[in-house]
Amino acid sequence: MGSNLISYLGRIAGATAIAFAVTVSCAAAEDYPKTNLKVAHALPETYIWSEQVDKWFFSELEKRTNGQVTSQIFWNGSLVGPKQVFDAVGSGAVPMGADAQGYYPSAIPLNTMPNSLLGTLTFASSEQASILTREVFEKFPEVQEEWKALGIWPLYFNAVPNFRVACTEPVATVDDLKNKKIRQFSAYHPKVWEAVDAVGVTVLPAEIYEGLQRGRIDCVFYNYSAIVSQKMYEQAKYVSKASFGAGATWPIIINYDLYFNKWPENLRNLVAELAGEAEARSYEVGEKEEIKAIETMNALGVELVEFPEEEQRKLEEKIPDFLDIWVEQQKGTDKYEVAGRIADYIRTRAKELN
Secondary structure, eight states, X not given: OHHHHHHHHHHHHHHXXXXXXXXXXXXXXXXXXXXXXXXXXXSOTTSHHIIIIIHHHHHHHHHHXXXXXXXXXXXXXXXXXXXXXXXXXXXXXXXEEEOOGGGXXXXXXXXXXXXXXXXXXXXXXXXXXXXXXXXXXXXXXXXXXXXXXXXXXXXXXXXXOOOEEEESSOOOSGGGGTTOEEEEOSTXXXXXXXXXXXXXXXXXXXXXXXXXXXXXXXXXEEOHHHHHHTTGGGTOOEEEOOOOOBEEEEEXXXXXXXXXXXXXXXXXXXXXXXXXXXXXXXXXXXXXXXXXXXXXHHHHTOEEEOOOHHHHHHHHHHSOOHHHHHHHHTTTSTTHHHHHHHHHHHHHHHHHHO
């Protein structure tokens, strides 16, 4: 009798638990507004951060809202072209987007720094770049105000490992860079290439492969994994181990009014939580993919060109301090004083993080 009663009560408790779980699940689903988000993404879907971070973020958002919040990502500028994404999201024409902040130097001069100084030996690693980008964003209100003025808010920033050059000829010394036409995407990269007697050429991501094919550029400027995922090694068959430093790249952005004034708090909190996870995932994925990329290139017979330590030191001696250059370029503007404070903060924290 006792065992039958326990069994009966167990069945009742189990049924109650299931009913409760279903009720909670339905309630949770109803807590979030039914939304389909169009995302204007300026970068290719094949980038590892696109595949393993941005896709993951939107997939998790759908999963954790029980399918209430879905998204449709338009890759490679297919909805809104590069350099137009911030305007489109800020105006509300598109709710969310992604583009490299380095393309908007006049609109967000303080925020372009972590992206613009990518590949200038400013950041020692992608993890350091990620931490410093986030800390500068959170500790300096002036940085946040630039985003607000555009009507947008960055949810998270992707971080990129050390940049390399993949060229149509081997680059084993600093002298080998002389007169090479090298892809650049930042207003600061011309000074990198000037320092080593090379020529910088601005090429948008979607145009790089063809640029190598047609001889518009001799070298692509990327990290190992992007060189592999974009198959740049097919045209630039010599991948140098010379390191030009890491940095932060495109943020996932959202319309400010939508995020802060129209979305319910619970959805905003969930998105913020997910964004933090995505930001950490960004540099973890990046570093793992670098190792895989080296293995892939070795398997494909791509030539990884050694760059001796003495040549790396020579490279570092030739390339100027880009934090100084960045601060100096703010001179005469209302950003000059805060830029100096940001540069000081980065130098101090970088030493602590090394």
